[in-house]
Amino acid sequence: MTGLNPGILIIFGIGVFGGILSALMARRLSIPQVLGYILLGVLLGEGGIRLVTQEDIQALSSFNYFALGIIGFLVGAEIRFSTLQKYGKQFAAILISEGLLTFFLVGLPITVILYTVMGSWSGAIAAGIIFGAIASATDPASTINVIWEYRSAGILTTTLIAIVALDDALAMTLYGVGTGIAGILAGEGVNWLEQILRISVELGGAILTGFIAAFILKWILRYTDKLEVILPSAIGLLLLTIGTAVFFKMDVIMASMTMGIVVVNLDYERSKKVIQQLKNFSDPIYILFFVLVGARLTLYAMPGWLWLMIGVYVVARTLGKIAGAWFGAVLSKTAPVVKKYAGLGLFAQGGVAIGLSIMASHHLQHIPVSSSMSLGDVVIFGVTTTTFIVQLIGPPMVKWIVKKSGEAGKNVTIEDVLAEMKTSEVLNPKPVIFYEDLPLEKAVDMMAQADQSIFPVVKRSGEWIGLLSVSGIRQVLPDPSLWQWMVSSDVMTDPPKDMIYPHTPLDKALALMNQKGYGEYIVTDETHQKIIGLISRHHIMREVEHRVLAETF
Structure with a gap:
């Protein structure tokens, strides 16, 4: 037992048990329980009592992939082909509009700020492009968590689920193109066409992997309805899907989300039992995932200009999401409730943004910004801090809009x-x-x-x-x-x-x-x-x- 880091074990115990207590406190304060999990993580992490270190978080990266995979599967299970057929044009218009507008509104001012600090347009533009691409992503986990917590159902809820599910694909596309351009500007000689091809192969491979897993699970569901068989089978196939995506450097959420979409649309009646069991199984995993999001945050030793950049990022991203969603809803002539509230439900930023920032930091680590900080560090600190800030804003806004729209409490089940x-x-x-x-x-x-x-x-x-x-x-x-x-x-x-x-x-x-x-x-x-x-x-x-x-x- 010597050499065992107790932080890994403690975060599982304190994370789950403490997360439940913090969620109960959040409910008493009438705020979404996901905020309780994140705040507990801040307390335990580097920004608090430092019980959980960055090394512990890195050691739990496989767990984070597992959590993202379950999130992706359950998000995919909320999407029906009949709904996409009916509202596909509206979803596409809102998705492209809010994603691209956010990309430009965030990328341009970040470029200007970094130029004033670095004095180099090439490095500043490279970072601005990456920040813009990352800003277009929307975290499905916390958004869906609030929707489930308040049992929301309706056209606004359906739109939010579709957008947060598809935002990752758009963000990865923008990121793939953006990193190619950023690499060229940073002097790496990267071919941006190769980057587009690579990201296309990654997304296509993720979709294919999810399809194969879904068809295997459908075959199992066809021949048995015993929970002791189908639940372990579903989890095992999900783990294989996640592992395959990680091994081949494909998008984990896209692969697992495809699996969820295909399963629920091929055999909705039989898949309902699997989905409900996975929801029940996923509760402690959700808690630990959001505790780790909070524990990742380090607020100390950040210069003033970086705080200015973080503030600009949050404001510009918020404007991009609201204005872009409204414009897309107007163009596609969707329901008034979607025009009014959809953008307010897209603030959350999470695992995908953090993952993209980590990858981007490797490309930009060699570019100095100051004597103690590289451009890679700026991306990591900036995205992590903005993730924490928007996670404080995002879940309460989702709660507010589903209640104001009258869709909260509409997802009533027979069990309820x-x-x-x-x-x-x-x-x-x-x-x-x-x-x-x-x-x-x-x-x-x-x-x-x-x-x-x-x-x-x-x-x-x-x-x-x-x-x-x-x-x-x-x-x-x-x-x-x-x-x-x-x-x-x-x-x-x-x-x-x-x-x-x-x-x-x-x-x-x-x-x-x-x-x-x-x-x-x-x-x-x-x-x-x-x-x-x-x-x-x-x-x-x-x-x-x-x-x-x-x-x-």
């Missing part, structure tokens, strides 16, 4: 409604009841005409003493000629030991019915003797689906 409803809301208060002395032959005739499959047997005083069903009678007395000689109490079975009451939550009542294998169940009072009514699985699901539709629309 089941947890909210009580058994009393779906029971039949007047089921057919048999007295204990009712002739069995007459009871069978009544069963044939009744709209229920189980029948409580009671005493004349009303006390519940047993159950009858046609299938139960046939098992005990297969010869119908015997029915005329017997009464209900002769062949009834005992009431179940587990009872359902009117105040029982509907999800618990349905879970008990599923466990017992019953399609119907008797509801009693607390004494277990007086029958209140009867519930059926069919009626429960019909009422719940109606409630889901009513709350959604």
